[in-house]
Amino acid sequence: MKIKLALYIITLITVILLLSTYFNYYHSGEIIEYEINNQAKILTSESKKSINAFLNHIKDITYLIAKDDAIKTYLKDNYKNKKYIEDKLLNYNNHIGLIQALRITDLEGNIKIFIREGKILSRLQEFSSINISQKNFFKKILESKGETVLLSNFERGKLPETTKFCPAMIRTMFPIYINNQRYGYLIINFWGLKIGEFISKIKPEIGFAFLVEVNLKDNDRNGIFLFHKNKYYEFANQYNTKYYFQNIYGDKYFQIIKNNESGIININDNIMAFDSIYPYKDKNQKWIVCTVLYSSYYFNILNVLKRNLFSILSFSIFLSILVSLIFSSKFLKPIKYIKNALNIFGSGNLDYKINTSNMDKELKEIADSIQNMAQSLRGYICEIQDKQKKMELLNRLSSIGLLSAGISHELNSPLNSILLLCDLLLKNFNNTGTINIEDIKAIKEEAKKCVEIIYNLKLLDPKYRSSDIRDVIDLKDVIEKIVIYLQKDFSKINFKMKLESCKITGNRTLIQQAILNIVLNSIDAVKECGKININLKRNNNMIILEIEDNGEGIDESILGEIFNPFYTTKSPDKGMGLGLSLVYKIINDHKGMIDVESKKGIGTKFIIRFKVYEDSFN
Numbered sequence: 001m002k003i004k005l006a007l008y009i010i011t012l013i014t015v016i017l018l019l020s021t022y023f024n025y026y027h028s029g030e031i032i033e034y035e036i037n038n039q040a041k042i043l044t045s046e047s048k049k050s051i052n053a054f055l056n057h058i059k060d061i062t063y064l065i066a067k068d069d070a071i072k073t074y075l076k077d078n079y080k081n082k083k084y085i086e087d088k089l090l091n092y093n094n095h096i097g098l099i100q101a102l103r104i105t106d107l108e109g110n111i112k113i114f115i116r117e118g119k120i121l122s123r124l125q126e127f128s129s130i131n132i133s134q135k136n137f138f139k140k141i142l143e144s145k146g147e148t149v150l151l152s153n154f155e156r157g158k159l160p161e162t163t164k165f166c167p168a169m170i171r172t173m174f175p176i177y178i179n180n181q182r183y184g185y186l187i188i189n190f191w192g193l194k195i196g197e198f199i200s201k202i203k204p205e206i207g208f209a210f211l212v213e214v215n216l217k218d219n220d221r222n223g224i225f226l227f228h229k230n231k232y233y234e235f236a237n238q239y240n241t242k243y244y245f246q247n248i249y250g251d252k253y254f255q256i257i258k259n260n261e262s263g264i265i266n267i268n269d270n271i272m273a274f275d276s277i278y279p280y281k282d283k284n285q286k287w288i289v290c291t292v293l294y295s296s297y298y299f300n301i302l303n304v305l306k307r308n309l310f311s312i313l314s315f316s317i318f319l320s321i322l323v324s325l326i327f328s329s330k331f332l333k334p335i336k337y338i339k340n341a342l343n344i345f346g347s348g349n350l351d352y353k354i355n356t357s358n359m360d361k362e363l364k365e366i367a368d369s370i371q372n373m374a375q376s377l378r379g380y381i382c383e384i385q386d387k388q389k390k391m392e393l394l395n396r397l398s399s400i401g402l403l404s405a406g407i408s409h410e411l412n413s414p415l416n417s418i419l420l421l422c423d424l425l426l427k428n429f430n431n432t433g434t435i436n437i438e439d440i441k442a443i444k445e446e447a448k449k450c451v452e453i454i455y456n457l458k459l460l461d462p463k464y465r466s467s468d469i470r471d472v473i474d475l476k477d478v479i480e481k482i483v484i485y486l487q488k489d490f491s492k493i494n495f496k497m498k499l500e501s502c503k504i505t506g507n508r509t510l511i512q513q514a515i516l517n518i519v520l521n522s523i524d525a526v527k528e529c530g531k532i533n534i535n536l537k538r539n540n541n542m543i544i545l546e547i548e549d550n551g552e553g554i555d556e557s558i559l560g561e562i563f564n565p566f567y568t569t570k571s572p573d574k575g576m577g578l579g580l581s582l583v584y585k586i587i588n589d590h591k592g593m594i595d596v597e598s599k600k601g602i603g604t605k606f607i608i609r610f611k612v613y614e615d616s617f618n
Helices: 002-066 069-076 082-095 136-142 193-198 251-259 300-307 309-346 361-432 437-459 475-487 508-526 556-561 579-589
Strands: 099-105 111-116 155-158 165-178 181-191 207-215 225-227 262-267 270-282 285-293 471-474 494-499 503-506 531-539 542-549 593-599 603-611
Touching: 002 165, 002 181, 002 193, 002 207, 002 262, 002 270, 002 285, 069 082, 069 099, 069 165, 069 181, 082 099, 082 111, 136 165, 136 181, 165 193, 181 193, 193 225, 207 251, 251 262, 309 361, 361 437, 471 475, 471 508, 475 494, 475 508, 475 531, 475 542, 503 508, 508 531, 508 542, 508 579, 508 603, 556 593, 579 593
Parallel strands: 494 531
Antiparallel strands: 099 111, 099 181, 155 165, 165 181, 207 225, 207 285, 262 270, 270 285, 471 503, 531 542, 542 603, 593 603
């Protein structure tokens, strides 16, 4: 019996080892290949995003400088106040590290002001006017129409007074208009090394990345490397070399990246992911970001496993024989006791005692260890349960503390006003025997505020139905009254409304409160001066209300939490964080939907959707 059992175990273990080794090796290769492709895609995508962000950034810089009224005045007034403009552009050069040079030219391409690397060249006595009308990038801007930022070819510049090439640069060009008439051009050189940084973050032992240009309009630039780990490969058109992509990696692969937006190819036994960038908004001229990952680096583990497969199998079979013999002769019965104990522990009975009377020393130690682990686990579970109870208590206390802080402030102000007004009434009555009606009205208003605070808290109770009252409500009328009311206190804010007559059924007071809360949030976001656009329209059987501001915006990380009760970025003296949670509840109880879109520094838009009143609350 023991011999048969040993043979069965040996055969079974051997077969399992062979199959598991084969399948693990095969599937490991597939997983590694998938991970290489995925990582290459991610790295390429990140590089593309970074480069596009850089190009947009330098365009924004160019646009902002070109829109300086002082530059327009300089061109319009026949180049007066030249020193002032030179100093101003020098300041831009000194404070924006990306800028290598700035130039202002007239319509014929004559450079009037020239700032380069922190020096005002146009102020030097030996400076003579340079005409760049024959430069390709200048011809490009002459052909442009309207105010738009154009990009030159990415290349190594050459200074007029030298024969050596500068580091890689890219120019932005902008025509300056005054009253729809061109007066000159702003040309800015930006250091291009930043683009190289975006694609050079890969560790050398893992792989490398490069940037290549596909240009169907200029054959000299078609296939040139803009950045590469081997610097000799870069800008073959300017250095008169043959280091083009099609010459280095083959025309077959060049046709693939030229004719496809993105993809993954096997090149020289390595994985290369590529993606396209269109800096010139022209399908005939694009940049290709390429990321090459060394397959040998990732498959090294599998190669080691493959080389040592026979040794691993031999050792495993020998070990299985040894284990099976020992197992069959000594451990079969004691292990059954241990297995039974583990099943009992697994069912939740951690107080069970393992019978170790017939076990060898080693198995007894294992059984004792398992017994100790069960006892430790039991204690650990009790400790976790105790900590969970404490955490729940602390969370409740924290919520109560937050609620108390908000309620304390909200009620403190009107109650203090009531006490003060009562003292004034009593004093006035003792002195004159009369009562000031206005003070009584003020006390009543402050008391109503207290009632409203309690009512707002009541709205958070899910048992309270805020939409029990059903009136036919014209949202256009509600919005117009809210804006008229707010314009009295916020006259500097620019309200723009485009409203259609749209009706729903529900509680007019609550709907008015919800819309007012959102508009007040927008007012708080735009500060004293800003724009708030309110659009109300009907689309088939849906009513869409959009309230958009150009305020500070909301961080994307907290966008999903703004409707939670008590959530607020303000201190307790600015609010309890109940406003938007009440808005959400009111809209939801009226069978509506509310969404929010926001970008930090740009603004926020709330979008509310209702069914028209004929179909509401069916």
